[in-house]
Amino acid sequence: MRNSRFPFSFSLVPLLSGTVAVLAISYIGLIAVVMSYAALTVEFSQSVKNDESAVAVLEGQYLASIASIQDLDYRTAGYAAPLAQIFVPAASMTALR
Amino acid sequence: MRAQFRSRIRFVLALIILAALLVLVRLYFVQIMHGDDYALKADRQFASGGSGLFDRGAIYFTSKDGTNISAATLATGFLVAINPQTIQDPEAAYTAIAAVASTTLSHDAFLAAVAKKNLVYVEVAQHIPDAAGQALAAENIPGVQVLRERWRYYPGGTLASQAIGIVSYGSGDTLVGQTGLEAEYDGTLSRSGDSLYKNFFAELFSNVGNLLVNAKDAREGSIVTTIEPDVQTRLEHDLAAVNGQYSSKESGGIIMDPATGAIVAFASYPNYDGNNLQNVDPSLLGNPLVEQVHEFGSIMKPLTMTSGLDAGAITPQSTFDDPGCITVNTMRICDWDLKPKGVIGVKQIILQSLNVGASWVATRLGQDKFRSYFTTLFGQKTGIDLPNEGHALLGNLATTQQVNFDDMSFGQGIAVTPVQMIRALGAVANGGVMVEPHLVSAIRLDSGITRKLDWSHTTPVFSATAARETTQMMTEMFDTKLENGKAIIPTMSVAAKTGTAQLTDGHGGYYTNRFFHSFVGFFPSYNPRFIILLYTDDPQHVEYASETLDTTFLDLTHFLIDYYQIPPDRGFATSTSQG
Numbered sequence: 001m002r003n004s005r006f007p008f009s010f011s012l013v014p015l016l017s018g019t020v021a022v023l024a025i026s027y028i029g030l031i032a033v034v035m036s037y038a039a040l041t042v043e044f045s046q047s048v049k050n051d052e053s054a055v056a057v058l059e060g061q062y063l064a065s066i067a068s069i070q071d072l073d074y075r076t077a078g079y080a081a082p083l084a085q086i087f088v089p090a091a092s093m094t095a096l097r
Numbered sequence: 098m099r100a101q102f103r104s105r106i107r108f109v110l111a112l113i114i115l116a117a118l119l120v121l122v123r124l125y126f127v128q129i130m131h132g133d134d135y136a137l138k139a140d141r142q143f144a145s146g147g148s149g150l151f152d153r154g155a156i157y158f159t160s161k162d163g164t165n166i167s168a169a170t171l172a173t174g175f176l177v178a179i180n181p182q183t184i185q186d187p188e189a190a191y192t193a194i195a196a197v198a199s200t201t202l203s204h205d206a207f208l209a210a211v212a213k214k215n216l217v218y219v220e221v222a223q224h225i226p227d228a229a230g231q232a233l234a235a236e237n238i239p240g241v242q243v244l245r246e247r248w249r250y251y252p253g254g255t256l257a258s259q260a261i262g263i264v265s266y267g268s269g270d271t272l273v274g275q276t277g278l279e280a281e282y283d284g285t286l287s288r289s290g291d292s293l294y295k296n297f298f299a300e301l302f303s304n305v306g307n308l309l310v311n312a313k314d315a316r317e318g319s320i321v322t323t324i325e326p327d328v329q330t331r332l333e334h335d336l337a338a339v340n341g342q343y344s345s346k347e348s349g350g351i352i353m354d355p356a357t358g359a360i361v362a363f364a365s366y367p368n369y370d371g372n373n374l375q376n377v378d379p380s381l382l383g384n385p386l387v388e389q390v391h392e393f394g395s396i397m398k399p400l401t402m403t404s405g406l407d408a409g410a411i412t413p414q415s416t417f418d419d420p421g422c423i424t425v426n427t428m429r430i431c432d433w434d435l436k437p438k439g440v441i442g443v444k445q446i447i448l449q450s451l452n453v454g455a456s457w458v459a460t461r462l463g464q465d466k467f468r469s470y471f472t473t474l475f476g477q478k479t480g481i482d483l484p485n486e487g488h489a490l491l492g493n494l495a496t497t498q499q500v501n502f503d504d505m506s507f508g509q510g511i512a513v514t515p516v517q518m519i520r521a522l523g524a525v526a527n528g529g530v531m532v533e534p535h536l537v538s539a540i541r542l543d544s545g546i547t548r549k550l551d552w553s554h555t556t557p558v559f560s561a562t563a564a565r566e567t568t569q570m571m572t573e574m575f576d577t578k579l580e581n582g583k584a585i586i587p588t589m590s591v592a593a594k595t596g597t598a599q600l601t602d603g604h605g606g607y608y609t610n611r612f613f614h615s616f617v618g619f620f621p622s623y624n625p626r627f628i629i630l631l632y633t634d635d636p637q638h639v640e641y642a643s644e645t646l647d648t649t650f651l652d653l654t655h656f657l658i659d660y661y662q663i664p665p666d667r668g669f670a671t672s673t674s675q676g
Contacts, residue, residue: 049150049247050227053173059166060252066327067256070334087588087665 151247154286154319156261156278158253158326159538161661166326168261169279169371172250175230175243177222179210184240187211193238197229198222224248251371257329258371259384260322260363260483260536265374276382278536280484282320285540289313314544321539321547323359328352331656332362335649336631340366343636343645349386349515351534352653355523355619355628358532358552360481387486390512391632394598394642395450396617397508399525399567401458402447404470407529407563410461413570415443417457426500430456433597433641447570447594448578456503467502468494473558474521474531475513480554481534489513508598509607519617519630521558525567526592526619526628529559565623568592572622579643584651588665589658592625593618593650595642600635611635614642616650620658621666627657 075081127135157165177194184190187208195202202222210219223246225233234243249264249272262277274283332350340348349365365385369377405411419438422431432438432451446454459467475489490512493501504510513521516534524531533552540548571592576585579593596615599607614636619628631646631653639645657663 046245049171050173052155052170053227053247053250056167056170056172056250056252059170060250060254062166063253063256063326063330066330067334070327070330087586 150245151249151272152288153249153264153272154288154317154543156282156286157319157321157541158257158324158329159321160327161325165321167252168257168322168324169249169251171247172224173245173247174227175225175234176220176246177225177230177233178218178220178242178244180217180240180242181211181213181219182217182240184211186239190238190241193233193236194222194241197225197233200224218242249371253326254370254372255368256326256333257324257363258368259365259381259386260324261371263371263374263382277384277483278320278322281482282537282540285316285318285320288317314542316542318540318542318544318548320537321541322536323354323361323538324363324536325361327660328657329362329364332653333364333366333368335652336364336366339633339636339645339649343633343639345633345637346635347385348631348633350629350631350649350653351386351515351519352627352629352657353519353523353534355526355625356532358520358523358534359538360534360536361627363536383485384483386515387481387483388514390487390490390514391613391615391634392509392512392598392601393518393615393632394508394596394613395452395455396518396522396594396596396615396630397506397511398447398450398455398596399571399594399617400470400474400521401455401462401467401506402443402570403525403529403559403563403567404467405443405458405462406566407559408462408466408470410463410466411443411458413442413444413566416440417443417454419445419451419453419457421453423453423456425456425503426498428500430500430503444570444573447567448574450595452507455506459502459506460499464497464499464502467505470558471505471511473556474524475511475517479514479516479520479534481516482537486516487514489517508596515630515632518615519628522617522619522630523628524556524558525564525571526625527564528561529557529564531556531558568622571618575618579647580651584647586654586658588667589620589663590622590667591618591620591654592622595646597640597642612640614639614645616642616646618650618654620654621663624666626661626663629653 151171153171155167155171156169158168159165177198179190190211191202191204191207194207195204200222207221210221213219225243225246230243233241251258251261258277260277262279262281263275264272264279265275267273267275271287274280274286279286332352336348336350339345347365347367350362351360352362353360363386367381369381402411406413418440419432421435421437422429424430430452432449432453438445438449438451441454443454443458445451446458462470471491471494475491478486478488493505493510501510520531520534523534533554535550535552537550538552539550542548571594572590575591575593576582579585579595594617596617598613598615599609600611600613602608613632613634615630615632617628617630619625629650631649633642633645636645
């Protein structure tokens with residue numbers, strides 16, 4: 001009589017147990033993925049910061065070299081003051097056309 | 098069978114509930130009853146390592162080709178802390194740490210730190226370079242912790258330090274911008290610090306909105322300034338030279354695009370190195386270019402002249418009788434040489450810098466109109482993006498004594514900030530229109546979007562005709578008077594004016610032998626790329642600005658023409674002059 005109503009053997013407990021197991025594994029897997037992502041993000045971020053720091057050192061050297069050049073007295077470097085200054089003439093309107 | 102199963106289920110449930118209750122009770126005692134104690138203990142143990150690394154947006158210079166160069170950024174390295182309870186060989190530890198410390202590590206101070214046996218964490222060295230820190234960490238010295246650290250770093254050192262500003266601990270326990278752009282744009286530059294260490298899983302479910310539209314990404318970023326590092330370096334170099342040569346109290350300068358208000362260089366001397374604030378005079382941490390007011394002297398005359406021309410009180414062809422000295426409200430006003438000049442044209446007021454002539458223009462203009470023009474020029478803050486901008490001292494505008502207006506016409510009895518002064522004089526250079534001086538052109542958001550700031554607000558003051566007529570007088574002054582005409586640049590028109598003001602003695606009068614020198618100029622005169630304002634406060638053993646600042650102005654002018662390859666604007670043929 002029972003078999004005529006339910007042709008397949010059916011039990012709720014194994015079905016729910018299986019679902020719980022799948023969800024638990026998914027949960028753990030999701031945590032693992034998220035934690036790995038977080039770790040990689042932190043690592044990459046630190047890497048970027050380290051690179052920026054290295055660039056900052058180079059920028060410091062560049063700015064120091066600018067200051068050094070502008071502080072330099074050309075006469076102490078063996079150069080003499082120019083005898084004359086030649087100014088570039090304004091371009092004529094004709095030439096511009 | 099079913100009853101037995103139910104009883105088992107109930108038993109398991111009871112166990113779970115009991116366990117949950119035990120956990121809840123335990124959490125209650127840990128978090129509520131003893132929470133403060135645990136938090137304090139955690140703070141002591143992980144004062145540095147557990148609080149996250151310092152993070153902050155960058156500030157960039159912009160070179161003439163558009164390249165961004167860091168003005169303020171982050172340096173990465175290590176700090177060294179000791180645990181006095183576990184350190185075994187203090188002398189060996191000191192030797193190892195002192196070998197890598199970037200600053201001198203006091204032996205006595207180190208031993209004093211070791212003696213604090215009630216502590217578990219004492220920082221003894223900071224800002225250690227990356228390689229040295231890693232080498233020290235590899236030694237695994239007992240009781241010595243080598244922890245990752247980030248700190249604010251200014252690659253240019255003193256370069257634009259007062260404009261860039263500093264970060265330091267304020268009233269709280271976090272580093273915040275205290276001065277300069279660091280303070281003005283702190284909301285953009287500061288970081289909340291939890292972006293890397295937040296609970297991603299919790300964020301995923303509890304804060305989905307933030308994952309889709311992150312409000313911080315729309316706020317946090319870096320700022321891009323208009324300061325050009327080469328020009329800034331040159332200006333600072335020249336200011337240091339003039340300040341040293343004349344033993345001035347202070348010298349300053351601003352170089353600005355008069356059409357847009359973009360400030361290319363912004364410096365005062367003395368200044369400081371933002372990387373090393375240990376022995377800095379706190380008074381230097383402010384910015385005198387926006388905070389301090391001065392009586393600028395005769396560089397005010399172009400504004401008086403343009404006001405008179407704009408109002409129709411005078412024309413470029415007007416003449417006046419200059420007796421050398423006049424008496425107004427019982428006060429005596431004199432030209433610099435005290436000599437009568439007879440009937441002369443108004444342009445001589447600019448060419449010879451005549452106080453009596455400027456007073457005559459002010460009288461012709463009338464007090465109401467003078468008040469109106471100068472209130473428009475100086476009555477409001479400029480709106481520059483720096484904190485603590487000062488107000489001009491305009492008390493004499495509210496009086497009715499003509500002598501006060503006469504004084505103001507040549508720059509005495511009216512005190513304004515340098516940035517107000519260059520903004521007002523910029524109106525003469527910019528066809529009579531004042532612009533908004535500014536240091537930051539754009540904000541580069543962490544989201545990747547660059548947001549350009551709007552500085553397009555302008556304030557019309559003079560007619561373009563009046564501004565051009567004054568510019569012609571200033572150009573003639575540069576060509577014929579500066580260094581007795583030797584400063585002329587054959588292919589480039591330059592408009593300029595010097596100013597020498599007596600310093601106030603603090604008792605309502607003026608010193609007769611102490612001065613404030615100023616100099617303003619812009620070029621090419623009729624379509625200027627740059628306006629330069631210079632000043633030096635209380636130079637010693639020299640009276641006139643033409644003696645102190647003309648060399649500096651000429652150096653900067655020639656430098657800018659060469660550096661920016663500004664094309665000639667005059668139709669002179671190729672000319673040669675003796676160098």
